[in-house]
Amino acid sequence: MHRRLFLSVLASGLTAAAFPGLAQAAKQKRQPYQGAELVYLDTYEQPGTVIVDTHARALYHVLEDGEAIRYGVAVGKEGFSWAGIAQIGRKTEWPRWTPPASMIKRRPELAKFANGMPGGIPDNPLGARALYLFANGRDTLFRIHGTNEPQSIGTAASSGCIRMLNDEVVELYDRVYIGTKVIVL
Template sequence: MTKLTRRSFAAMAMASTAAACAPRVAEMEIEPPAPVSFVEGYGPIEDSGYILPGIPSEYLQGVNRRMTGWYNGEAEPNTLDVDPYAKFLYHVREDGSATRYPVGVGRAGRSIRGTATMKFMRKWPGWTPTQNMLRTEPEVYGDFRAGIPGGLRSPLGARALYLFRGSRDTYYRIHGTNDLESIGNSGSAGCIRMFNQDVIHLYNQIEAPMQVLIRSPEESQRVDPENFGRGIELPPKIISAEELLGEEAVANDRAPILDDA
């Protein structure tokens, strides 16, 4: 197994692709559309009755994709190690290996720090903005104060991991997202975002409870100075109420089919 150094991660960035071709309509004698190719692990998937689209390769350039190898960080085995400065999450295993996932993190001053415990996980969770979100950014979250049910419209995506300190809910989550541009950048209200393909992959590898370490700037610079500060800070993305709560949006959505509800 390859050692998870900064350079070895970069060397592993090349991935094979899988092509899916549309059938030819011979009677019309037309050319079929060009094959659609996806980076391995990021193609369309079926989950809970939904067909999730593949992730376009433009969002998976360089290190901004899932990679596995030997872990060289400072977290204990069987933990999740989040680096909000290099925009990565590591699932650290007992044997010293790890899978590294690209993530999107909170804008400046909005990220959780230190340690937490992931107490439980949910498939296709519903979402309600916190009181702090409603108070500080009413223009972004005000229309959604009643919440969004779990499904394709939910901002928490396909999976969510819930972070606690002691018995107190931090209201920070590790979750999926359809906001592909945010992965590898800072743009959320503080939660840790993942591609839906990645958060499903992670969900299938772990069990709750699990310790979570959120790296400090000093630790990030010690462990991964090459990627420290990668990405940009994005403005909050304002989604119209019509897009998520309008009649058409509601009509086109339906509850997920959960096999472990």
């Protein structure tokens, strides 16, 4: 889709559901959530851009010549989703997880992790890697990260973050850089 049209859609508050072409953009091998796949993606976004289609539960890493790598993801459950344009402001291997105060309020049993849960342990919900999304120079508190709940891929299960299989988030982590543009629909 044309960049100006895409940005006007974002500004108007419409979602990817209003653009059936985006949901149908992956024209090859539409076997959802069977791992990463190379697909054709009709976009004017620059190679390197990450596009998250929350409706389709898919993350696209834009490549050259109209191709993209498509990953299945889990997205924010109702009331916890986020949409907008951001940049990767930080990348972390085996990230420490600290539940936000609002999450501790909803789930008091998480108070024991108020100072953080070390990375690299099986219970850490951020998994193997985390890409921290920033907008206007500020942390949005939303992440693209691995998961210790691989069965959640393809669902709306998170508290707003984008979850990926650990092997796939490691692959994406190695392909992107600080400053990479991320579009979440």
